[in-house]
Amino acid sequence: MRMYRIAPLAGCLLLLAFCAAACGPKEGPGAPARLPLAKRAWKTDIATDHPLVGRFYEAATFREVTEDVVADSCAQATYVLLGEKHDNADHHTEQARLLGAMITRKRSPAVVLEMIETDMGDQVAQYMDRQTASSADFGEAMNWEKRGWGPWERYKPIMDVTFAAKLPIVAGGIPQVRASAIAHHGESAVDAEDRKAFLLDETMDPNLESSLHTELVQAHCGHLPSSMVRGMLLAERARDAGMANAMAPFESRGAVLIAGNGHTRTDRGVPWALARKAPNARMVSVSMIEVADGRTDPKAYDVHADFVFFTPRATDLDPCIAFKMELQRRRRQ
Ligand code: HEM
Numbered sequence: 001m002r003m004y005r006i007a008p009l010a011g012c013l014l015l016l017a018f019c020a021a022a023c024g025p026k027e028g029p030g031a032p033a034r035l036p037l038a039k040r041a042w043k044t045d046i047a048t049d050h051p052l053v054g055r056f057y058e059a060a061t062f063r064e065v066t067e068d069v070v071a072d073s074c075a076q077a078t079y080v081l082l083g084e085k086h087d088n089a090d091h092h093t094e095q096a097r098l099l100g101a102m103i104t105r106k107r108s109p110a111v112v113l114e115m116i117e118t119d120m121g122d123q124v125a126q127y128m129d130r131q132t133a134s135s136a137d138f139g140e141a142m143n144w145e146k147r148g149w150g151p152w153e154r155y156k157p158i159m160d161v162t163f164a165a166k167l168p169i170v171a172g173g174i175p176q177v178r179a180s181a182i183a184h185h186g187e188s189a190v191d192a193e194d195r196k197a198f199l200l201d202e203t204m205d206p207n208l209e210s211s212l213h214t215e216l217v218q219a220h221c222g223h224l225p226s227s228m229v230r231g232m233l234l235a236e237r238a239r240d241a242g243m244a245n246a247m248a249p250f251e252s253r254g255a256v257l258i259a260g261n262g263h264t265r266t267d268r269g270v271p272w273a274l275a276r277k278a279p280n281a282r283m284v285s286v287s288m289i290e291v292a293d294g295r296t297d298p299k300a301y302d303v304h305a306d307f308v309f310f311t312p313r314a315t316d317l318d319p320c321i322a323f324k325m326e327l328q329r330r331r332r333q
Pocket of ligand 1: 176179180181183215216219220232233235236262322323324326327
């Protein structure tokens with residue numbers, strides 16, 4: 001008798017166990033993700049309880065993946081692009097983690113930084129020659145904050161990893177004066193050699209150019225004179241190609257780029273230029289993206305990367321108020 005009473009109970013438990021595995025949350029809009037959350041001590045504090053925070057997704061499928069999958073993929077690539085929103089400290093911590101994970105996987109890539117301009121190469125070399133060179137005051141030596149890249153402490157985790165593993169630090173940004181000359185004078189500011197180096201003779205898909213145009217106009221909050229847009233577009237393309245030029249020579253050891261998400265985007269950013277400089281090289285781009293309230297489906301985000309990692313937001317300040325504040329800061333300099 002007992003046997004008969006236990007059997008249905010066991011059957012129920014089995015069914016429950018099966019359901020927990022098979023009848024759990026399905027993928028799709030609004031469905032909760034299934035992997036355990038990446039544990040982080042967030043430095044930013046807006047929307048930390050958003051359901052996407054701390055989750056990685058493969059952008060092609062929007063399948064949730066683990067940090068290990070992303071790290072393995074980075075470790076297998078020649079060129080890795082780690083995108084950020086410049087003012088989000090958690091983005092830099094995550095870039096540092098992925099760089100560290102690549103080193104654990106026996107890689108020792110060059111670290112190419114958008115924030116260091118190519119005419120600062122000597123400044124970097126002289127600093128690195130010092131016995132006391134360290135991640136602690138690298139930022140000050142590079143005038144990091146004065147040049148508008150925010151508090152050094154935000155970026156320091158990336159340099160902690162870089163210095164500890166003795167990775168080469170490579171200037172990636174084209175000089176500001178160069179970008180400014182192209183923005184103001186357009187084609188006439190670029191000689192034949194630079195046209196080639198910056199791939200300005202290559203035709204970009206008009207839809208992609210138009211998306212860059214829109215981004216530039218929006219980023220400057222209506223303050224961009226229409227006469228300057230063409231020059232700005234060329235300057236941005238030159239910036240992307242300049243970063244690709246800085247990465248390309250490191251094909252044998254590999255290179256990791258630290259740059260804004262606009263530059264690391266796979267459709268028209270540095271990868272577009274890099275694909276023309278090193279057509280057979282394997283590239284992986286990871287975008288760090290801030291969550292938006294009420295947007296719990298990863299597909300609802302504008303992702304142009306191989307992988308995306310969602311983080312809390314650093315600020316809720318209106319971007320156009322931030323723009324005005326930044327303009328005032330620049331004028332005070
Ligand atoms: C707080 C946000 C921003 C502020 C205050 C700002 C301000 C400015 C200013 C004042 C210039 C003119 C510099 C000159 O005359 O030489 C400029 C140029 C430029 N900006 Fe922005 N900008 C901002 C964000 C962005 C973003 C997000 C992008 C990319 C989509 C961008 C791309 C460019 C480019 C390509 C140029 C021309 C090259 C250069 O002078 O650097 N800017 N920006």
